[in-house]
Amino acid sequence: MRKHDFDRIENAPVRRKQRRARFDDEPAPARSGRLTEAERVRLADLRADAYTETDIPGDRWSTWDAAEHGPAPHPDWVITDLAAVDTELGVLKTGKEAEVHLLRRGIPGGRQSLLAAKRYRAAEHRMFHRDAGYLEGRRMRRSREMRAIATRTAFGRNLIAEQWAVAEFAALGRLWEAGAPVPYPVQRDGTELLLEFVGDADGTAAPRLAQLRPDPDELRDLWHQTTIALEQLAALGLTHGDLSAYNVMVHNGQIVLIDLPQVVDIVANPRGLEFLARDVRNIAGWFTGRGLPADLADVDAVTRELRMTAGLR
Incomplete structure (x- = not known):
């Protein structure tokens, strides 16, 4: 390579990668780098869980501490111990918008209870049946979220799934407190609802x-x-x-x-x-x-x- 080629390379302007514009209502990163503070903590939790996963193969630790809880006082059968383990027992129902799984939450060697785990589809979610009509009258605080929902971006579809989960959990709480015949809403963690299992102790769901x-x-x-x-x-x-x-x-x-x-x-x-x-x-x-x-x-x-x-x- 000739000398003038070296000079041209050394003096060439450095091209910086353009950063995506951030909306005013988006949370700013708490530190420099690619990850927000919340995402950094989430990934750290996932790494910590990976070390303990072999202790309870196929199961998970109770998510009670990180979730939104149902109306207080909680029924006696609700297990709030953080040492409890959630065990998947099978699928109760599948649908376009959500799946319902049978889950057993229990303290190893102690008391157990059956729950229905309703999990709304997030990234795979397409559109709820006639969702535009149902969403009328509901508003979200952030303009960016409203735009994403209106245009049905992947982010917007995830928001719709969580909005349905939030709406159902809130409605169940209100109706339970009013004495209506609905399952007790145990907790909500993102798009997953844990609900009172309506059925027999052997895991047989009540008929429709x-x-x-x-x-x-x-x-x-x-x-x-x-x-x-x-x-x-x-x-x-x-x-x-x-x-x-x-x-x-x-x-x-x-x-x-x-x-x-x-x-x-x-x-x-x-x-x-x-x-x-x-x-x-x-x-x-x-x-x-x-x-x-x-x-x-x-x-x-x-x-x-x-x-x-x-x-x-």
């Missing part, structure tokens, strides 16, 4: 309403329970949003409402009354299709009563 063929007396009793549950939601200004015989479980003769990520505020959502009427129409249709007299399952009368309960005319 759609799986039952009740006799006339049982049918009337289940309809009565369902309308009371709808009144309890309406008293809080809510409706299920996607109610059907597949979103109602029956355990020991008692109904339990499940799958509430799309719970609708019938006042704040411009289509709230439409969702309310549809919930009543769908569930009443199942009951009348099984032989319940139409005068008992009068859709217009029940909808009118629920509107009044919610303070609407």
Whole structure:
């Protein structure tokens, strides 16, 4: 190489890699480098977990300490010990937006409890069924997050998944405290909800309403329970949003409402009354299709009563 070539290389301007513009509402890194402080801590935790993973193969330590908790006081069966271990026992239900797994949380050599682990899809999430209608009336604080959700970027889809998890966990907490028949929400960690397992001690889940063929007396009793549950939601200004015989479980003769990520505020959502009427129409249709007299399952009368309960005319 000739001398003038060396001079040209030495005097060449250094090209710096352009940094991505940061939005005003994005958290600034707490230190220099590629990782934020939160990400650095998260990776450190993962490395620490890797050293202990062989102690409990296939399991994990309880995530209670890092999660958002359900309403206090917690039921006696909720295990809050940090030494507890969560053991995966299998899949209860799969769906487009989430999967539900059976999980046992227990203290080694001590007490145990079964939980339903509902895990919303994040990076793989595409779009919830009719999610635009359900999201009306819900707003997020950061403008960047609102833009990401509106354009359905990968980041936005992750936010949608977490928003559904947050909405369902909050709704379950409110409904539980109001005495509505819903599973107790044990904890939320990101897009994972740990809920009361509705079923038997051997891990057999309670059947959905759609799986039952009740006799006339049982049918009337289940309809009565369902309308009371709808009144309890309406008293809080809510409706299920996607109610059907597949979103109602029956355990020991008692109904339990499940799958509430799309719970609708019938006042704040411009289509709230439409969702309310549809919930009543769908569930009443199942009951009348099984032989319940139409005068008992009068859709217009029940909808009118629920509107009044919610303070609407």
